[in-house]
Every structure is written in structure tokens, then in C-alpha cells.
Amino acid sequence: MSAVDFAGVSKTFSGKTVVHALADVDLRVAEGEFVALLGPSGCGKSTLLNILAGFERLTTGTVRFDGRTISKPGPDRGVVFQEASLLPWLNVWDNVVFGPKVQGVARAIYEPKAEAILKIVGLEGFKQALPVQLSGGMRQRVGIARVLVMEPRALLMDEPFGALDAQTRLSMQQLLLDVWQKLKTTVLFVTHDIDEAILLADRVCVMSARPGRISREIPITLPRPRSIDDLTNPAFIQFKAAIMAEMRGPHGAH
Amino acid sequence: MTVVDTTQRSEPVQRAVVATANSGPAVAGWMPLAGQLSSSLLALILPISLIVFWQWSGTNGVIFGGALPTPDRVWTAWVNWAFGTPTFGLNPYVGTWLQNVVFSAERVAKGFLVAIAAGVPLGIAIGWSRLFAKIVDPTIQWLRPVPITAWLPISIAIFGIRDFGAIFLITLGAFYPIVINATQGARAVDKNWIRAAQMMGASQTSTLWRVVLPAAMPSIFTGLRIGLGIAWTAVIVAEMVAVKSGLGYVLWDAYYVGRMDIVLADMVSIGLLGYLSDRLIVALSGWLLTWHRLQSFNQ
Numbered sequence: 001m002s003a004v005d006f007a008g009v010s011k012t013f014s015g016k017t018v019v020h021a022l023a024d025v026d027l028r029v030a031e032g033e034f035v036a037l038l039g040p041s042g043c044g045k046s047t048l049l050n051i052l053a054g055f056e057r058l059t060t061g062t063v064r065f066d067g068r069t070i071s072k073p074g075p076d077r078g079v080v081f082q083e084a085s086l087l088p089w090l091n092v093w094d095n096v097v098f099g100p101k102v103q104g105v106a107r108a109i110y111e112p113k114a115e116a117i118l119k120i121v122g123l124e125g126f127k128q129a130l131p132v133q134l135s136g137g138m139r140q141r142v143g144i145a146r147v148l149v150m151e152p153r154a155l156l157m158d159e160p161f162g163a164l165d166a167q168t169r170l171s172m173q174q175l176l177l178d179v180w181q182k183l184k185t186t187v188l189f190v191t192h193d194i195d196e197a198i199l200l201a202d203r204v205c206v207m208s209a210r211p212g213r214i215s216r217e218i219p220i221t222l223p224r225p226r227s228i229d230d231l232t233n234p235a236f237i238q239f240k241a242a243i244m245a246e247m248r249g250p251h252g253a254h
Numbered sequence: 255m256t257v258v259d260t261t262q263r264s265e266p267v268q269r270a271v272v273a274t275a276n277s278g279p280a281v282a283g284w285m286p287l288a289g290q291l292s293s294s295l296l297a298l299i300l301p302i303s304l305i306v307f308w309q310w311s312g313t314n315g316v317i318f319g320g321a322l323p324t325p326d327r328v329w330t331a332w333v334n335w336a337f338g339t340p341t342f343g344l345n346p347y348v349g350t351w352l353q354n355v356v357f358s359a360e361r362v363a364k365g366f367l368v369a370i371a372a373g374v375p376l377g378i379a380i381g382w383s384r385l386f387a388k389i390v391d392p393t394i395q396w397l398r399p400v401p402i403t404a405w406l407p408i409s410i411a412i413f414g415i416r417d418f419g420a421i422f423l424i425t426l427g428a429f430y431p432i433v434i435n436a437t438q439g440a441r442a443v444d445k446n447w448i449r450a451a452q453m454m455g456a457s458q459t460s461t462l463w464r465v466v467l468p469a470a471m472p473s474i475f476t477g478l479r480i481g482l483g484i485a486w487t488a489v490i491v492a493e494m495v496a497v498k499s500g501l502g503y504v505l506w507d508a509y510y511v512g513r514m515d516i517v518l519a520d521m522v523s524i525g526l527l528g529y530l531s532d533r534l535i536v537a538l539s540g541w542l543l544t545w546h547r548l549q550s551f552n553q
Binding site for chain 2: 075102132
């Protein structure tokens with residue numbers, strides 16, 4: 001059974017101008033698989049993720065997560081937002097333990113977990129800092145930590161490194177590779193960065209826009225564990241060439 | 255022009271000397287000087303000038319022709335009002351200042367707290383639920399244009415000349431800005447904060463308490479400051495008409511018997527209390543809303 005199963009999913013935003021954000025999307029993500037949704041802005045990749053998260057409803061089709069249809073957001077699907085979207089009045093620690101706290105998890109259980117995760121993301125010295133006092137990269141580390149502490153069945157990441165500078169982005173990609181190598185969680189990762197998609201994912205789903213659909217799926221067979229050094233690997237370049245050709249091709253958005 | 259010319263001709267030597275002596279630090283020397291003259295000192299220049307002018311014009315009968323008591327007479331009246339020993343003489347105000355301050359402050363505190371208790375939850379609910387907004391908000395908007403002064407007769411008719419009438423008016427006056435700003439705050443909550451909370455397993459109630467309310471806090475405090483200002487206006491109006499104690503009552507009573515020195519001392523007292531209570535709210539918001547303050551400075 002797949003962890004995630006989109007079947008014939010369409011999404012139409014009605015309003016003054018009707019927007020067909022998604023048309024007949026089929027996508028299956030296996031348990032423990034890392035899938036990247038790659039495409040230009042406006043291709044509906046974030047909408048697809050928001051539907052799985054339970055933030056938005058689909059117009060037609062079905063989405064199943066662990067075999068169940070999705071009715072609302074929940075801690076089994078941890079979402080990492082583009083701008084981290086931390087709660088600005090809570091310090092790093094309180095942001096990280098927010099999930100377990102509202103779920104009524106015992107302090108003795110979540111505290112050691114939160115400590116360990118803060119260490120993994122390198123923020124053990126910043127527990128008392130407010131989000132506004134952190135850099136963009138550090139904020140996103142908190143965004144990842146607050147999700148990991150809930151031990152979600154899947155991670156849904158919506159261009160999480162899109163707003164970061166190139167150097168920070170590389171270190172965050174490495175961090176995510178390391179974390180995933182340990183946890184092997186199911187990940188759905190939305191990005192418009194070809195390098196990022198290839199580096200991180202087991203499979204890249206290239207999307208085209210208007211209406212949004214998956215135009216091609218490319219398995220990335222680069223060996224694991226990976227690191228950012230793979231970005232210059234000849235095999236990596238081949239995947240990149242194939243994806244660029246696909247994005248430029250007859251199905252492409254341009 | 256002539257004056258300027260003369261100065262320019264007579265001073266070049268002196269100016270040259272000054273310029274040589276301070277040449278380097280002359281410009282830079284100004285900045286620490288301005289810094290030393292702290293902002294609180296700068297703030298006092300205008301009021302002190304006004305008081306000096308008031309005293310001078312009163313003493314010389316230049317502008318107010320002596321009808322307005324001078325600051326020294328107001329001061330004497332206040333000292334007597336505040337610290338004098340009550341007697342059975344013709345001056346009923348002696349030694350009653352603190353008592354009246356407490357009367358007024360207590361009414362403001364009571365009315366203001368009721369306004370908060372009603373306005374904040376109601377505003378959050380209106381901002382959070384569209385259905386609730388449709389049911390309640392129009393009524394609030396229709397009632398709001400009726401000034402609290404217009405409520406005076408009905409308030410007296412219902413509550414009589416008693417404390418409750420004054421508190422009712424204060425509550426009503428402070429309620430509108432509090433409810434409107436709380437609504438605004440709850441409506442302006444970042445969509446992704448709510449999504450994040452729900453994703454982390456927060457229930458509706460939990461989301462309201464832990465996300466919407468704190469996110470609306472900066473806006474709520476804006477409402478509290480405006481509301482408190484109106485509360486002081488309301489207490490004075492109410493005490494002039496609807497009760498027989500407090501600073502507002504003394505103000506009107508003193509006017510009737512021609513004690514303008516008491517009227518002015520009373521006005522200053524009201525201003526001071528209003529100012530101090532506002533500082534209290536500002537200090538509280540500074541303490542509670544560090545995150546918001548830091549955010550504003552960083553942006």
C-alpha cells in the first residue's frame with residue numbers, strides 16, 4: 001500500500017476568473033520514498049501539497065494517506081512552510097514543543113525528543129531566542145524541528161529553502177539529506193530548483209502548468225547516502241540534462 | 255538685514271578664533287551635547303514655557319485679564335485641596351483630593367475591566383467566525399455612532415444617580431474601540447500560523463487561545479489605549495451629571511461656585527491620571543509584546 005495516493009485529482013479555484021490549478025493528477029508515493037514535485041510557479045505543485053496537508057479541498061478525485069481519505073490537517077503529515085511560519089511570540093523551544101503540547105503529550109516524553117532534535121538541527125544554544133532574532137536558515141531549522149518532534153508519518157515540504165541564500169540553502173539541503181538518511185520518512189518536497197529536486201529525491205515528478213499536471217516522472221538512481229558533493233557528479237548532470245529537456249519540451253510551460 | 259550685516263562685520267575675528275580652537279571636534283561636539291540634553295528634558299521645554307507665559311500673562315493681565323487663575327494660585331489651591339485639614343468652613347474641597355481621585359480611578363478601573371472582559375472575547379469571536387460576525391457586528395456598528403453623552407439620560411433613568419450609571423457609560427465608551435481592534439487583530443492573523451497550528455494537532459479552541467489571541471494582542475493593545483482614553487472622558491462626563499463624587503463632580507461643582515483654581519487643579523489631576531494609566535498600558539504591552547516590538551524594528 002502506498003503512503004500517499006492521489007487518484008484523478010483536479011482542483012478548480014472559482015472566482016472572477018476560474019483557475020484550473022490541477023487537472024487529473026495521479027501520483028503515488030511509497031512508504032519511505034522521497035518524491036520531489038518540480039515545476040514553474042503556478043503549476044499547482046503547492047496546491048497538490050496543500051490538498052495532502054488538508055489545508056485545501058480537491059474538486060474531483062480522491063487522495064488517500066495511509067489508506068484513509070483526508071479530511072483535515074494533522075500531525076501525521078508534518079508541513080514545512082516556505083517562510084517557516086513560526087509563531088513569532090514563542091521562542092525556539094516553545095515553537096518546537098508546540099505540537100506535542102497541544103496534543104497533550106506528557107512533558108517527560110516530548111522534552112528529551114525536542115532536546116535531541118534541536119541538537120540535530122544545531123539550535124541547542126538558541127532555545128530562548130525569538131524567531132525574529134534568527135536568520136532565515138535558522139528559522140527554517142526550527143520549522144523542520146517542530147515537525148520532526150511529532151514524528152510524522154510524512155513530511156510535506158513547500159519550497160522550504162526557496163527564500164534562503166545559496167550557501168544557506170546548500171547547508172540546509174545537506175541537513176535534510178542527513179536527517180532523511182536516519183529517519184527514512186516519506187517526503188513530498190515541492191521545489192522549482194532542478195538541482196535541489198535531483199539531489200534530494202528518489203523520484204522527480206516534473207509538472208507543467210495551466211492546467212497543472214504531472215508531465216513526467218524521473219527516478220533518480222544516484223546512490224545513498226548522498227551529499228551536496230553529488231551536485232557535480234557526472235551522473236547528476238545527466239539527470240539534470242534530462243529534466244531540463246523535459247521542462248523545455250512540448251509539455252513544458254514555457 | 256542691517257542687524258545681520260553688523261553681526262557679520264563685527265564678529266569675523268571671534269568666529270575665526272572659535273573655529274580654530276574647536277576646528278576638528280566643533281561639529282562632532284554638538285552631538286554628545288544634544289544627547290546629554292536627554293529627551294525627557296527636551297519634553298519639558300514646551301510645558302514649562304507655557305506655564306511661565308501663563309503666569310506672566312495672568313499676573314500682568316495681558317491676555318486673560320485675570321479671569322484665569324495663575325499657576326501659583328492653582329498650585330496653592332491644589333495643595334490645600336490635597337493636604338488641607340477639612341473644616342466646616344466655606345471651602346468644601348479641603349483635603350478631599352485623594353478621596354475623589356480614588357472615586358474616579360475606581361470607576362474607570364471597573365468600567366474599563368468590564369469593557370475588556372466583554373470587548374476582547376467578542377472582538378476575537380467576530381474576527382474568527384464569519385457567522386458570528388454576520389449576527390453581531392452590524393448591531394455593534396449601528397449602536398456605535400450614538401455618543402456616550404447621548405446615553406446619559408437613559409443611563410440615569412435606569413440606574414439612577416449611582417455608581418452603576420457611571421460605570422455603564424465608561425464600559426460603553428471603552429467597549430467600542432476595544433471590540434473593533436480585537437476584531438481587526440483576529441482577522442489579520444497570518445493564514446499560515448493557523449495552518450501550522452492545525453497541522454501540529456491544535457484543536458479549534460487551542461488555535462483560538464494559542465494562535466489567534468496572541469496574534470491579535472498588538473491590535474488589542476491599540477484598542478485598550480484608545481479605550482482607556484475614552485474611559486477617562488466618560489468618567490468625567492458621568493460624574494458631572496450622574497453621580498455626586500469624583501473628579502468630574504468636583505470639576506462641575508467648583509465651576510458653579512466660581513472656584514476656577516480648583517477647576518484647573520482638577521483638570522491637571524485628570525490629565526495626570528490619564529497619562530499615568532496610559533503609561534501603565536504601554537509598559538504592559540512593552541513587556542508582553544517583545545516579539546512584536548523586535549519585529550517592527552527589524553523590518
